[in-house]
Amino acid sequence: MTSLPEILLSVTKSKLSSLASVNNISGRSKMKKDELADALLKYITDPDQLKSSLLVTDEEEWTLFESLLREPSIQDNSLPYGDYAYYLERGLVVTYFNDNKFYIIMPDEVKAAAEQINMQELKKGRSRRQISYQYILAAVQLYGVIEPSKLIEIFNQQNDEQLTEQELTEYIDEMLVRGQSIALHDGYIVNSYLVNDEGDKDILALRASQKDKPYYVPNQEEFLRYADETYFEITPQLIALQQYVLAELCNDEEMVEYLIDDIQLACSKGSSIQDLIYEFESRNIHFKTAMQAQNTVAMLAEIHNHTRMWSNAGHTLVELQELAGSNEEQELLRLVGSQESPQNSVPKVGRNEPCPCGSGLKYKKCCGK
Structure with missing residues (x-):
């Protein structure tokens, strides 16, 4: 069935009401089923309305549209729902299964409306x-x-x-x-x-x-x-931490990859060192020695200082310091000093204070033994 009038009359009034809502059909709440079908037919096959709908499509949606214009139907059981959901919600395509095969078609009337659009302008x-x-x-x-x-x-x-x-x-x-x-x-x-x-x-x-x-x-x-919400700069500091964690704390490459992703995200939003340590705790990655804790905190501080942050309008703390032309380092995170000798640079921890490794124990009962 490729005729839009037949398709519209074959579905329930509830489905027609849903299509009318998405397409902002005026007066839809008072319409009977055949009136909804007529109003939708007029709207969906209006070249100007179709053009407006197509203008905002993404690349996957547009590619599918061009394919549907050329083909009577497309059979693809692996077609992502996100590629055709926009069209389906607006009545521009119809889907069905036959012999466990998924098909998607564009009604003839929609194709006819598309032929009236200036494609170069679109x-x-x-x-x-x-x-x-x-x-x-x-x-x-x-x-x-x-x-x-x-x-x-x-x-x-x-x-x-x-x-x-x-x-x-x-x-x-x-x-x-x-x-x-x-x-x-x-x-x-x-x-x-x-x-x-x-x-x-x-x-x-x-x-x-x-x-x-x-x-x-x-x-x-x-x-x-950055239009890709998963994108971020892979800095040398992130790479160094990833290599250290894999070598010293956890050999699960996938878990460590996600750890690094979340640490970068947390830093970009200005999270504290304690929040960064929590990313280890939540994955049951624990420090076995005080040296491991010290090295990790040192690396986290370096990552923090070299991560682009919202609060700094996309700059890193190091870049802002350089732009200011100042020798003052008050904004930089200095919980630790040089990474070359972290054992001498981590702030002293009281023996009755929580251990910096994140174990939850007092320092004297954990890494301070």
């Missing part, structure tokens, strides 16, 4: 949005929070075709509708990670910590890497 609009979306995502990943004017400044410094405030507002609204990991707060674009049950406390604190600090703005290629 592709240009999509390309413009995709690069803008990437800048927005990269900014909230690298800085946590940013003013729209600053984002426009960064974009326009790195691109010939200038971004306007109106465009940025439109693109942000589109990303919010699509559930991207951004939010708006008091005129700022923020990482959705900062939106929590504690209200705007974290956002306001981050804005205050960034005040008067210069932004770290790498070249376009490096900047856009």
Whole structure:
């Protein structure tokens, strides 16, 4: 069945109501089933509405759309749900199983509507949005929070075709509708990670910590890497800790890889050394000697000082110190001194204080024996 009218009439009224809600069909709550089907048919096959829907698609969705235009159907049991969910929720495609095989089709009427769209113009609009979306995502990943004017400044410094405030507002609204990991707060674009049950406390604190600090703005290629929320710089300090942990504390490579990822993430958000030690504890990675604890704390301090932080507008503490042109090191984390002789540089621990290895025991009962 590839006829959209037949498809719409074959589903339940509840399903039609859901499609009407996603497509913002006016007056849908008072419509009968056949009225919903007619309204949806008119909306879905409107070339202008279809163009608007396609403009905001990501690369996987767009690739699937082009394939569906060419093929009567696509059979692929391994097709990720995320690649076609957007179309399915809007009635632009239909899926079904036959002989345990998964099929996806685009109704003939949708294909006919697509033929009326200027594809060259559509592709240009999509390309413009995709690069803008990437800048927005990269900014909230690298800085946590940013003013729209600053984002426009960064974009326009790195691109010939200038971004306007109106465009940025439109693109942000589109990303919010699509559930991207951004939010708006008091005129700022923020990482959705900062939106929590504690209200705007974290956002306001981050804005205050960034005040008067210069932004770290790498070249376009490096900047856009941050659009991938899993991306971060693999610094020599992270590599050194990973190698040390594998050699001395834990030989589970996968666990250590996740440990390093979480330590970097925690550092980027300004977590304390105690929070970083917890990452070891939560994985049951324990220090067997005082030397191991001292070496690890020394390395964690170095990682902390060389990690790009939201609170520093993307800079590391070391970079900020260099930019300030000061010999003062008061902002750098100095729980330890030189890594070359950590046994002489870890602060002294009272024998009745908690052991720095994180065991939960007093120092005299643990590494201080």
